[in-house]
Amino acid sequence: MSDKKITLIGAGLVGSLAAVFLAKRGFEVEVYERRPDMREENISAGRSINLALANRGIYPLQQVGLMQQVEKMLTPMKGRMVHDLEGNQNLQPYGQRDEEVIYSVSRADLNTLCMDSAESEGNVTIHFNQKCTSVDFENQLLTLKNELTGEECQKPFVRVIGTDGSASAVRDAIHSVQSEHNYAEQLGHSYKELCIPAGTDGEFQMEPHALHIWPRGGYMLIALPNMDRSFTVTLFMPNEGEISFTAIDNEEKLLAFFNEHFPDAVPLLPELNKDFFENPTGHLATVRCSPWHYQDKALLIGDAAHAVVPFHGQGMNCGFEDVSEFDAQIEKFAGDWNKIFAETDKLRQPNGNAIADMAIENYITMRDSVRDEKFLLKSALAFELEKRFPDRFCPRYSMVMFHRLPYAEAQNRGVIQEAILTELTANVDNLEMVDFENAESLVKSKLSEVDLNPI
Numbered sequence: 001m002s003d004k005k006i007t008l009i010g011a012g013l014v015g016s017l018a019a020v021f022l023a024k025r026g027f028e029v030e031v032y033e034r035r036p037d038m039r040e041e042n043i044s045a046g047r048s049i050n051l052a053l054a055n056r057g058i059y060p061l062q063q064v065g066l067m068q069q070v071e072k073m074l075t076p077m078k079g080r081m082v083h084d085l086e087g088n089q090n091l092q093p094y095g096q097r098d099e100e101v102i103y104s105v106s107r108a109d110l111n112t113l114c115m116d117s118a119e120s121e122g123n124v125t126i127h128f129n130q131k132c133t134s135v136d137f138e139n140q141l142l143t144l145k146n147e148l149t150g151e152e153c154q155k156p157f158v159r160v161i162g163t164d165g166s167a168s169a170v171r172d173a174i175h176s177v178q179s180e181h182n183y184a185e186q187l188g189h190s191y192k193e194l195c196i197p198a199g200t201d202g203e204f205q206m207e208p209h210a211l212h213i214w215p216r217g218g219y220m221l222i223a224l225p226n227m228d229r230s231f232t233v234t235l236f237m238p239n240e241g242e243i244s245f246t247a248i249d250n251e252e253k254l255l256a257f258f259n260e261h262f263p264d265a266v267p268l269l270p271e272l273n274k275d276f277f278e279n280p281t282g283h284l285a286t287v288r289c290s291p292w293h294y295q296d297k298a299l300l301i302g303d304a305a306h307a308v309v310p311f312h313g314q315g316m317n318c319g320f321e322d323v324s325e326f327d328a329q330i331e332k333f334a335g336d337w338n339k340i341f342a343e344t345d346k347l348r349q350p351n352g353n354a355i356a357d358m359a360i361e362n363y364i365t366m367r368d369s370v371r372d373e374k375f376l377l378k379s380a381l382a383f384e385l386e387k388r389f390p391d392r393f394c395p396r397y398s399m400v401m402f403h404r405l406p407y408a409e410a411q412n413r414g415v416i417q418e419a420i421l422t423e424l425t426a427n428v429d430n431l432e433m434v435d436f437e438n439a440e441s442l443v444k445s446k447l448s449e450v451d452l453n454p455i
């Protein structure tokens with residue numbers, strides 16, 4: 001009987017989806033969540049109001065039959081709409097097939113759907129306002145603090161899954177008894193959310209089917225569409241320095257900064273001052289740790305194991321993929337929890353590290369490279385090579401966003417592909433000048449055939 005009990009810490013996106021998977025396998029699931037129930041209290045959903053959902057996140061939602069409901073919440077984004085200083089807009093498509101789009105989705109709506117779905121299974125209980133403060137593995141006891149009353153209590157557990165996000169208490173507990181490494185690398189840049197409301201006609205004020213970017217080198221503004229026809233806008237900028245969150249400390253400086261660097265956005269941001277000075281500043285870090293499990297007692301998934309910076313739009317997608325992979329190991333090693341946890345850890349850790357690296361790289365791409373002619377030529381050539389050699393060449397962005405081959409493999413192939421693109425574009429200004437005979441020989445000699453969507 002005890003083998004049917006699982007405790008989750010955290011009912012965020014990953015915890016509530018994990019609860020759905022586990023419930024469907026017949027487990028009795030207890031979830032302890034620090035915050036109040038977002039379905040009853042008007043609390044912010046936490047970081048980032050909306051998120052980009054892509055194939056890796058969609059697949060697990062399909063596995064548990066939630067995609068039909070999720071589809072109603074989605075706004076497709078076909079590419080990056082790059083805004084230059086003069087206000088000109090240029091769409092850079094993410095992919096070259098109709099289905100190669102990513103989707104903007106509300107964090108709160110998706111989290112609510114996963115919690116509702118978990119509870120509707122009948123064997124999941126979510127306890128709100130319960131913060132896990134420590135895990136005693138020897139006696140298999142959790143200490144929980146009621147966030148409303150301050151009271152502490154202890155609860156027994158059989159197995160605990162840490163889905164408690166980047167500042168995970170379960171991670172700290174595992175690493176207090178067994179640790180190779182556990183650290184957060186601060187990016188030195190933070191973010192602030194702003195809002196472009198719907199226009200007076202109730203419609204979007206910019207193209208809705210795109211992720212808008214104002215790339216400015218060391219910093220950038222981005223905007224993702226919402227179902228209510230507004231855009232959530234995010235400013236990413238260094239913490240310190242001439243252009244930084246510290247430097248912009250009054251309304252005058254804020255307006256001067258926006259007028260100089262994002263002039264076309266200013267008329268669309270009626271609450272700029274209020275949003276900037278009242279909304280919290282979110283800090284960005286990459287969490288890397290090992291191991292992600294402890295014996296047959298505990299496992300980390302989602303941001304608890306691998307918080308990544310948000311520039312590839314993959315944190316949640318990766319966390320959902322963790323859940324699906326964990327479920328596959330439960331199926332494979334039926335009841336052998338040492339193996340289930342160890343294998344999930346072994347399979348996911350290299351991939352968590354790979355997406356962490358690629359997410360940091362993508363900050364440079366978004367805030368800078370998208371303005372560069374060579375980058376645009378390489379992107380066009382990457383699409384052309386994908387057309388000519390679809391079984392070997394797939395642009396790295398597409399491997400990460402539109403396919404499900406392991407992140408680590410996408411990263412490795414991406415390095416080889418980048419070298420090929422660099423060689424082929426070394427002395428050319430346009431696609432017509434590329435030596436495609438050399439391209440064929442490079443692709444065939446350096447890239448093996450690829451399975452983009454392993455089962």
Ligand SMILES: Cc1cc2nc3c(=O)[nH]c(=O)nc-3n(C[C@H](O)[C@H](O)[C@H](O)COP(=O)(O)OP(=O)(O)OC[C@H]3O[C@@H](n4cnc5c(N)ncnc54)[C@H](O)[C@@H]3O)c2cc1C
Nearest residue numbers: 010012013014034052132165302303310313314315316317
């Ligand atoms: C600005 C920004 C934009 C982003 N955009 C994207 C995107 O476009 N696409 C994408 O895929 N990802 C994106 N991400 C990443 C994404 O938000 C995270 O990867 C995702 O939220 C991870 O889900 P999680 O459930 O693991 O953690 P969280 O969402 O952090 O949830 C953890 C839950 O655990 C609870 N909790 C924490 N500590 C305790 C405790 N001690 N006891 C009990 N409960 C606890 C928290 O209250 C929370 O509900 C973005 C992140 C940021 C910051």
